[in-house]
Amino acid sequence: MAAPPPRAGGCPIHHDAAPAGLGPTGCPVSAGAAGFDPFENGYQQDPPEYVRWAREQEPIFYSPRLGYWVVTRYEAIKAIFRDNLTFSPSIALEKITPTGPEANAVLEQYGYAMNRTLVNEDEPAHMPRRRILMEPFTPEHLKHHEPMVRRLAREYVDRFIDDGRADLVDQMLWEVPLTVALHFLGVPEEDMDTLRRYSIAHTVNTWGRPKPEEQVAVAHAVGNFWQYAGKVLEKMRQAPDQPGWMRYGIRKQQEHPEVVTDSYLHSMMMAGIVAAHETTANATANAIKLLLQHPEAWREICEDPGLIPSAVEECLRHNGSVAAWRRLVTRDTRIEGVDIPAGSKLLIVTSSANHDDRHFADADFFDIRRENASDHLTFGYGSHQCMGKNLARMEMQIFLQELTRRLPHMRLADQRFTYVPNTSFRGPEHLWVEWDPARNPERRDAALLQAQPPVRIGEPSRHAIARGVVVESATPVADGIVKLRLVSPDGRALPRWTPGSHIDVECGEPERSRQYSLCGDPADAGALEIAVLHEPQGRGGSSWIHGNVRVGDKLRIRGPRNHFRMDETAARLILVAGGIGITPIAAMARRARELGMDYELHYSGRSRAAMAFLDELAALHGSRLRVYVSEEGRRNDLAALLGQPREGWKICACGPRRMLEALEAHCAAWPDDALRIEHFESNLPQLDPAKEHAFEVELKDSGITVTVPADRTVLAALRAANIDVPSDCEEGLCGSCEVRVLAGQVDHRDMVLTRAEREANDRMMTCCSRACGGKLVLEL
Structure with a gap:
């Protein structure tokens, strides 16, 4: 058989066979690409599995049915998010299915004029608006909403706690996020059912495929939604000093009328009601469904609530509420080696990227301790990353805390899951669960209701991933030194590690963790061993271990991690x-x-x-x-x-x-x-503002510049700007807060990097290192 002719422009399809005709670039359309239909049940039920064939064989393909190029792999999608000039977000809210003249006329009669929002706006307009409107989304401000979210979650659980059966979507997971969203925006909590209908209509109108006979009804709902948003906005203008993000925007409009315009506020009002609640409601329903489908994971977070933040990140990765986004190609480019002409439309399947084995080891495996789960692209990436990500994280954590505490015996009821057909947002329309009310823990322990578990706001899960271990033995091995052998409570293997690795041990409380090097045999998967010297004048960790830890005790650890690798190729x-x-x-x-x-x-x-x-x-x-x-x-x-x-x-x-x-x-x-x-001790001095200088940090991927004052670390300044950076010791010892440096000279103060690594000047530890000059450019 003759060899197939060469492929053109990186096209993954052999040009000797065109199973379904030609695409817009003259390349053949494969059978898989021709059959791709995101409105089919297969995509609705499991988008990553539906496009597995593409992720593995044809990572970018043209869909004739959709008229879009479909991108499925992690690195390509992250690169698209990173470059918002080549890949414009302008079509993100465009109707993916054009509607007929009758429906369009209905929208026109309502004066529907949905325009630019934070989601679909190009530069140079986007970042000035984003910077002006960012502050209410920062962790410091979001903390004020936590008591309300917890109160609502408890009140709604109270309504069905003794019933033994509930549809969590209808009875909790839709209304609570909507109430929180309205509270955050400053919108009256009236007409909840109507707003739910409006929100679904907006999703179907923008990302769905309504049938011709449905289009007019959808258009009426969307038109009413538009007018409702306008009326609420006008009412807010009468009292702009009241709480809420929209009123915050109105106040900012008074300061920057050329940046925050009337049409912008109207569009953001409507988009915000949808974005601030629908994705959170869907994400939480997906998460609970996923956890109950993995009873062992559900049991673990019931027994150890400290795992909930990392479980939230893994749920967002494995089964998030955002399946895909869209971009418009503004200039000829190449993606995955394929030539893509200017004017092409892209469907970037973020849910597929989150299951890419090239970035997430054993990506289909659900692992609530996955260290890089927060690398997921469910919130997007770069300058258009979801501003409400930390509000969603907070709500999801609180929902899981309340349900695991009060209904640990909850299970999925027998049911068939359905989804509103669309390309981008997904969550089950109903989520039926069952339990035996006689086994409700609060019937035996009323104090259970008084608990106030901590919530992590604004940090990825990586540094919060703790696992329980049992002290199998505590053996003195020298004067003042005890060796602890730590094993899994259920006898299962512990993570593999390499020489030089350390673990973080929570010494009495999560906020006080200390790093201890592993000293056992790396081939022993059944245990981790550390040796701890009693240092009475130390930071308290060793004294706590020597004074409190006994055989049979349970400890919480994080890791292993290795920033001290030996060179196995050394002469x-x-x-x-x-x-x-x-x-x-x-x-x-x-x-x-x-x-x-x-x-x-x-x-x-x-x-x-x-x-x-x-x-x-x-x-x-x-x-x-x-x-x-x-x-x-x-x-x-x-x-x-x-x-x-x-x-x-x-x-x-x-x-x-x-x-x-x-x-x-x-x-x-x-x-x-x-x-x-x-190093096993830090020589990091207390930050002395009198000896430091302020500098700027430009975040290349996010498109913003953050000022680091003389009295703050880079890490603290990034968190205040709503930028996720993992951390742990915050003393320059553990390496958790490392970021890539693209430009500027770093004043290295950590105890992790070698001399060669410092001289390379391509990374830094944000908890302690600073800029030598006036600016650093980071890959964030």
């Missing part, structure tokens, strides 16, 4: 440990031995009694172990060991600050990446 590996710094070094030495590497292990301590694992290390490493005991008059001669740089040698060290500073001095002439250090 010779020099491992240097001082005191409790032996913990990560011991695991590295074990790995080097297994690999048959050329290595040396140098271990220093005050006294043999204070040095952990000496006998074990001697048995494993024999003559490769060199021990230096101060009270015996023997010290490690670092000048002799490292005075001469050696080709291909790598040094890994952990120990007291003085030892590490001496190592850095002796390795000054070595290649920049030869020495890698793990």
Whole structure:
């Protein structure tokens, strides 16, 4: 058989076979592309599964039925969000199914003039408006809404708690987010049923395929919705000082009339009512459905409410309420190697991106502890990322907190799930659940109703992912040092780890976590081992562990994470440990031995009694172990060991600050990446505004610039601007808050990056590092 002719312009379809004719660029349309119909039940039920074939074989294709190019992979979709000049959002609210003249005439008689909003506006108009209207969406301001959301959630659960059966959508998940949305916007809480009908009509009108006989009725509902929004807006103008985001916009219009216009406010009023509640209602219904379909995950969040923030992120990733968005190509471009001409319309299937194995390991697996779940694109990305994302997160957390606390025995009822047919927004129209009221926990414990669980606002789940472990053994291994062996409560395997990894242990409370290096055998999947030195003058973590932790106790940990990796390709590996710094070094030495590497292990301590694992290390490493005991008059001669740089040698060290500073001095002439250090104490001083200067941080992907005052960290300034950045220790030790740097010189103050990594100047730790000059440009 002859070889197929070459593919043109990156087209993934062989040009010797055109199963369904040609697309707009002259390339064949594949059978899968020809059959793609987002209004079919398959797409409505499970969009990522419906386009799996495309994600795996034809990541961008032209849909003749829709008249759009369809994009399905994570990196391509994120790049589209990042470049809002090439990929204009202007069609995001355009009718995806053109309506007939009769329906159009109906809309015209209502004066319907839906125009630009934060969702579909191009630059340069978009960012000035977004900046002006952003403040009420920041975490600091959203906290004021938390008591109301919790009160509403409890009141609605009260209504059906003793019934044993409920449709959560009809009886809670639609009305509460709508009430919250109206409260946030400052809209009267009247006509809730009417607003629900209006909202559904708006969704069908914009993203659906109403039948010809339905179009007129939909148009009447949308027209009434438009007029309702206008009337409410006019009423608000009579009392602009009252609470609510729309009144905030009216006040800002008085300051910036050329930016915040009348037509803009009218369009935002209507769009805001839909955006602020429908996506949250759908997302919560999807999340509860998903969790109850995975009873083990439901049980875990019932037993450990601290997992709820991370469960919310994984639910948003795995089964979010936004299936797809749209963009207009403004200039000839290439996507996934395929030439796409200017004027093309794109359907970017974000729900498919969230199931892309290239970015999310085992993406179809539902894992409420997934570390990168908050990378999902359900809220979009970049300058048009959903401003209400943290309001939605807060509501979802509170709903799950109340339901897991009061109805942990809840289960899905037998039912068939239906969805309003459209390309972009999805959630079950009904969600029937059942339970036995006799088993309601509050019947036995009335104090249950008084609990006020914490809510995380404005932070991704990554640093909040905790797992419960049990202390299987607590063994003294040296004076003042106890080794804890931690196992899973249900006997299952724990996450795999590599030498140099650490875990974060919550020492009595979630807000007080401390990092401890893993010192056991990485091949032992049944347990994680740490060794903790009692430091009475430390930050309190070790004292808490030594004073409180006993065999059989349950602890909460996060990780493992590794920012201290050994180079397994080194020609010779020099491992240097001082005191409790032996913990990560011991695991590295074990790995080097297994690999048959050329290595040396140098271990220093005050006294043999204070040095952990000496006998074990001697048995494993024999003559490769060199021990230096101060009270015996023997010290490690670092000048002799490292005075001469050696080709291909790598040094890994952990120990007291003085030892590490001496190592850095002796390795000054070595290649920049030869020495890698793990600090277990921070030398980060308190931020002194008198010694700092303010600077700007430009967020390239978000299109905004944030000022970092002299008295705030970059991390704090980003959070205040509603930008998600994970963090944990906030002392420059753990590396959680790392971001990519595109321009500007960084004043590095962390204890994570090597000298070579600092000189590369392409990343920084936002909790402590600052700008040398007046500006940094970050990939955020």
